[in-house]
Amino acid sequence: MRVVVPFSATEPKTRLAPVLDADERRAFARVMLADVLDALDTVGVDPTVLATEAIDLDRPVTVDDRPLDAAINGLLAASDEPVAVVMADLALATPDALDRLFAAEGDVVLAPGRGGGTNAFVARHPDFRVDYHDASIRDHRRIARDAGGTVTEIDSYRLSTDVDEPADLAEVLLHGEGRAADWLRGAGVQLTVADGRTTVERP
Amino acid sequence: MRVVVPFSATEPKTRLAPVLDADERRAFARVMLADVLDALDTVGVDPTVLATEAIDLDRPVTVDDRPLDAAINGLLAASDEPVAVVMADLALATPDALDRLFAAEGDVVLAPGRGGGTNAFVARHPDFRVDYHDASIRDHRRIARDAGGTVTEIDSYRLSTDVDEPADLAEVLLHGEGRAADWLRGAGVQLTVADGRTTVERP
Numbered sequence: 149m150r151v152v153v154p155f156s157a158t159e160p161k162t163r164l165a166p167v168l169d170a171d172e173r174r175a176f177a178r179v180m181l182a183d184v185l186d187a188l189d190t191v192g193v194d195p196t197v198l199a200t201e202a203i204d205l206d207r208p209v210t211v212d213d214r215p216l217d218a219a220i221n222g223l224l225a226a227s228d229e230p231v232a233v234v235m236a237d238l239a240l241a242t243p244d245a246l247d248r249l250f251a252a253e254g255d256v257v258l259a260p261g262r263g264g265g266t267n268a269f270v271a272r273h274p275d276f277r278v279d280y281h282d283a284s285i286r287d288h289r290r291i292a293r294d295a296g297g298t299v300t301e302i303d304s305y306r307l308s309t310d311v312d313e314p315a316d317l318a319e320v321l322l323h324g325e326g327r328a329a330d331w332l333r334g335a336g337v338q339l340t341v342a343d344g345r346t347t348v349e350r351p
Numbered sequence: 352m353r354v355v356v357p358f359s360a361t362e363p364k365t366r367l368a369p370v371l372d373a374d375e376r377r378a379f380a381r382v383m384l385a386d387v388l389d390a391l392d393t394v395g396v397d398p399t400v401l402a403t404e405a406i407d408l409d410r411p412v413t414v415d416d417r418p419l420d421a422a423i424n425g426l427l428a429a430s431d432e433p434v435a436v437v438m439a440d441l442a443l444a445t446p447d448a449l450d451r452l453f454a455a456e457g458d459v460v461l462a463p464g465r466g467g468g469t470n471a472f473v474a475r476h477p478d479f480r481v482d483y484h485d486a487s488i489r490d491h492r493r494i495a496r497d498a499g500g501t502v503t504e505i506d507s508y509r510l511s512t513d514v515d516e517p518a519d520l521a522e523v524l525l526h527g528e529g530r531a532a533d534w535l536r537g538a539g540v541q542l543t544v545a546d547g548r549t550t551v552e553r554p
Contacts, residue, residue: 163547263518283525303445304506305507312547318466341467
């Protein structure tokens, strides 16, 4: 199985701007990537990073500056083995959660993200393709079924949590087991509860 | 094992006011409760509803108008068997997800909610108590450990999704398998994506 971790190296995580400046967002995105790669290493798969521009990393990096759909669909079309894609901002991904993803049966195994996204998948069907625009989980179910494939969905809070907005950082502080949570604490990012909503502040 | 489903019958789900009026919120809360009870029935446990006021329901209802912590802690103190608590607004709870909750080992098994909540738990330790104020998952980990109990956490997107705000309704529309999703569609609640965020609208 080929395991790919797409990484947006160019101005990553702009929606975290209320909490982190541009340099910090870039650094934090790299820490999350490192956590995801560590978890994949523990599972025993051999991930390749698919980056939008060259990055300095001590492991295989494929650079492809096309939009994500085109880059992933190029890989899917070219691969003669199953392909797994795991997003680089799954700061809560643990080896156990990823094990469940890889162990699940089905031609297409989807790990839904909160908000309708698709945070990770395993494609064992040659005709599966991605369409990450908007609520992609619905499109991916449809694409898999239209191709005649069976679909399995992984029920994982950890894999459902991609980090885009300040409130997502609260999830990392509450449940993170990797370096991303430590990085946030080191940067002075703290949990706060306002009007019954948990988010973060940086006093 | 005693299984309890707390249900706030008095002005439920006020934060859904941008989408549903007071009567609709009351009706929708009851539909979610019915879905949770159905899922528990399928698992084969025998839930009791713990309601803040009398409600018309074709199954056992205990009325306790104390705040949630006091009501649950009263049950925990009085029970000589394990107690499970499953919130009534887990509109995505499936029998599979609940099976994982009940099957997990540990003196205290916690199902975290997004935002630091505790959406369900199983307490097999006699000294476990609840404190639902603010990010309760941290308190519940601490209370269990202070009591000398082992803690297990269930990694479930479905159990992590309690329905409080309009964006949570998008999760129900995307992933609901019970009547709550149908009820929302019947009420004309639709998915919409704005600025990369998935939420709902009611045109």
